[in-house]
Amino acid sequence: MKTFCSWSGGKDSTLALYHGLKKFKVDYLFTMLSEDGIHSRAHGLPKSILEKQANSIGIPLITKCSTWGEYEKNFLDFLEEYAKGGMGIFGDIDLQEHLDWVENVCNKKNVRVFEPLWRRNRREIVEEFLKLGFKAKIIAVKKDLNIEKYLGKDLSFDLISEFESIGIDACGENGEFHTFVYNGPIFKNPVDFEIGTCVEKSKNLVLEIK
CATH class of the missing domain: 3.40.50.620 (HUPs)
Structure with missing residues (x-):
């Protein structure tokens, strides 16, 4: 199997x-x-x-x-x-x-x-992710939310709280943002990457990762 x-x-x-x-x-x-x-x-x-x-x-x-x-x-x-x-x-x-x-x-x-995450509390999911030691960057945000200042920032407890204070879901489950994971307990070593320019897509602003 x-x-x-x-x-x-x-x-x-x-x-x-x-x-x-x-x-x-x-x-x-x-x-x-x-x-x-x-x-x-x-x-x-x-x-x-x-x-x-x-x-x-x-x-x-x-x-x-x-x-x-x-x-x-x-x-x-x-x-x-x-x-x-x-x-x-x-x-x-x-x-x-x-x-x-x-x-x-x-x-x-x-x-x-x-589906190990199904029906779990959204905030608790992100908190578990961070407590386990995973590292992730915000690489895409919805254009109409005017939150492009968060592009390239690492996901953190403070950032989650800031998102929630402005009405952004902690998990971005409504498509508000997307992440790129580059390190954590299942990784043997951090992923080597560089951040490029910001590209405008139909609904999102996306950071080029290379």
Whole structure:
């Protein structure tokens, strides 16, 4: 039975993997890339950075390229090839439509679903992440929130409190911000990276990480 972790490179998938490794041997990290094969579909991290994360963690990274329209088909192709009859680890928290999609798609390939963060308190999830010693940077924020000053900052207890004081969810579960994890207890060594320029996307401002 093969086990994989759906990998964004951010805090939620990292914490989900941390809990998964306590229970299972994890064979792969899986990331869906945009159709150009350069950046992750969800968070916009370059494939080279995702590979550095995987190398430091010591788990092979599998990627596929996809448009949003072909996402489910390509995800099913991955399950068929690498995880049919196995298990997937996911970092969903409380968005029911995300869980429904995961369970529906995985069921088609007889893949069991492990969701260690599901229905946990959002603030407690981030606090656990930080208490465990993980390090993450804010790499994307919603354009319409005017919070670009937080780009490039490390996630911290003080930053969480500041976010909440201005109405930003502690986990960014409404898409307010995204993170890039570069060190922590499952990493053999810190990920080597540089921060580049800020790029404007359709809904987000994104820091280039290389």
